[in-house]
Amino acid sequence: MARIPLMVELNEKQVVIVGGGIIAAKRVNTMMESCAQITVISPTINQAIRRAWEAGFLIWRQKTFEATDIQQAVLVIAATNNQLVNQFVCRSAPAGCLVNNASDAVESHVHFPAHLKQGRLSISISTNEASPTLAAKIKQELEAVYNKDYIGYVEFLYQSRQLLKQSTLDKQQQKKQLQALVSDEFLCKDKQLQALQSLKQIAGRMNASEGVI
Template sequence: MNSGYPVILRLEGKTVVIVGGGKVAERKVTGLLGTGAEVIVVSPVASDEIQRLNRDGEIDWKQKSFSDGDIKDAFLIFAATNNLEINQLIRSSAAPHQLVTIADDPGESDFHVPAHFQRGLLSIAVSTGGASPTLAIKIREQLEEQFDDSYEDYLDFLFSKREWILKEVDNASLKRKLLKTIVSSEFLTSDNREHEFIRLYETLLNETCQ
């Protein structure tokens, strides 16, 4: 069996279709919120949460049974019904360039969604290749404890300082030292990262100029 290739997809402006309106479909919808994707749910019935999101304008719920035209413009397709025949029909209706995942059938899916969580800009995903989603969730929960909410501000700091270093620091050696040092535990736990960064920059700059 070939291994999967992990990627982070940018879905802003792309159409994602979820066929199904139950709890599985609801989890897929929830995971897509905030990505900028145009999320379309196709199902004769839908959970209360899917209906609420539709009323709030966050998704588009098409209250109907599946037909080929529902996925014509889709970039990603989630076959999330509890009917095997309908899920297989969705699979066969997709064009070769469209990516399809089938609930509870990783072998027939083009992709699957890993157990994941975010801390601001930090995104951590765990996959068992479909062997045990339960284990993936267990590992994710362990990582959530290790990478707590403090990483959100820390990642914002790293992002802004990396942008500044790449723009303002010409010396390649100094640039490497700065980028390496700011990912240390001292900066993670610091109460005043900006002050510590200025002091680090001045120290390394003096060492480089000597």
């Protein structure tokens, strides 16, 4: 089965998670990062989901699943401990709705790979069902390389790129500047501050020469 990796924007989109246990809680945790409108359908929920509900991160509908529960959903996640229920949930999804079946990858349009996130840096690892254990191992190895220092570093690269976009440097010059910043020396916060100050001066001079400021 051919699959491609995608980054999906779910901000304010309706996501329905059917189930209230451990797997459902993992999916809730993932979806909370997306700013989606999350609804959990389940007669009961575990403590992790309850905390998210009490904090206002999701809507909990304390009931058994019905097909009408997901007619407006963009993404449906079937995460109960009953394969037949999960199958029914997926087959009840409206046309065009993405589905994930926690108990049957074949019925799923979307999958949740092992995921390493450090601020803006996002790395997903999948073995296409061959070995989730290997994917977890690779994630652990990557965490040792791309540690929390990369939260600030990637944010620095983002700010640098925005400053260069504001300048009148041509695309090739901007690219050259950005390539120079992709270096371990800029993991140092002092180096980042120096570079940002320099880029602000470049952007300011270039804009001033064009009469922008």
